[in-house]
Amino acid sequence: MIHIGLAALLVFSPVIDQDSVRSAALDAGYQAEYVGAAGPIARAIHAAYDIPASVTVAQSILESNWGRSQLSVKELNYFGFKCVTPTSPGPIAVRCARYPTTECVPSPCHPVDAFFRVYASIPDSFRDYGRLLTTSSNYAAALPVRDDPDAFIRAVARKYATDPEYANKVIRLMDLYDLRRFDT
Template identity: 85%
Template sequence: MIHIGLAAVLLVTPPVDQAAVREAALSSGFQEAYVGAAGPIARAIHAAYDIPASVTVAQSILESNWGRSKLSANERNYFGFKCVTPTSPGPIALRCARYPSTECVPAPCHPVDAYFRSYASIEDSFRDYGRLLTTSANYAAALPVRSDPDAFIRAVARKYATDPEYANKVIRLMNLYDLRRFDA
């Protein structure tokens, strides 16, 4: 399998206008506008990391509320990635930003302040998603089934989310918005 470097892929993909993504998220018809902006980036991530673009778009929708969440609007974090420590954003993010959150491990669920990754661009957020899913041992079980988007997200969801319906929610988004078209 040949992986094209993401930098090379993003050079041939026109840069995304951050203001346009934000505007699309606030306008009527924002769903299709968001999918139209996220789809080409997800294809670039697929070319670089060989993960289903349909899953990438659907997870970004679910995690960022169509790019309308405070985390995506302010920090360009479209996948809800937290920092490793309050001062360690990882190799792609610029910094860590503090936001209120809810943690359910250990139970019961309780409010906390958490540190989330802040990115320079939507492309960097998506690139970190591709990097994390293909390098973390948490998602190693998903890699052998990456040619099947449904099986892939079911394997990813086991470690990605505590919501037992998470994979089903992602699959519903893939079906409702015909996101598998980005896998072709």
């Protein structure tokens, strides 16, 4: 994937400067680095909770902007999990923090402030993801299809996100970055 991005830059850009090439290489590099770091954690979550690792990595990419979102950098929240109440972070998170977000239910999409879970570590964030998906009745319909990552995320997405394209976005990430390799 990295070579395609650089080749496209070289072919379609009439004026090439070193900063543009360097920027394209660095942008591609953080993605591979993130997948390389998240993959083993997702495999551990699969071993503990039987959740498709490909879906875990793809959702963490989408929810954390490759680990670069303010929520993931400051609060170690890689899945966008909200608190049960402003003062109830759940059994794994350590506290709640207020952040602006966008909700699409009810339609149309609109900005709101919400309270999100704060974790002591990245593995805690991933562990809470596995725990929540396997214990919440919201995701019970996904569990019988956990051997099919596409069907699993389609079932999860019904309750997980307000974005109607959420499942398609996760599947595109799984396809684009060959994330199903973590399921074997």
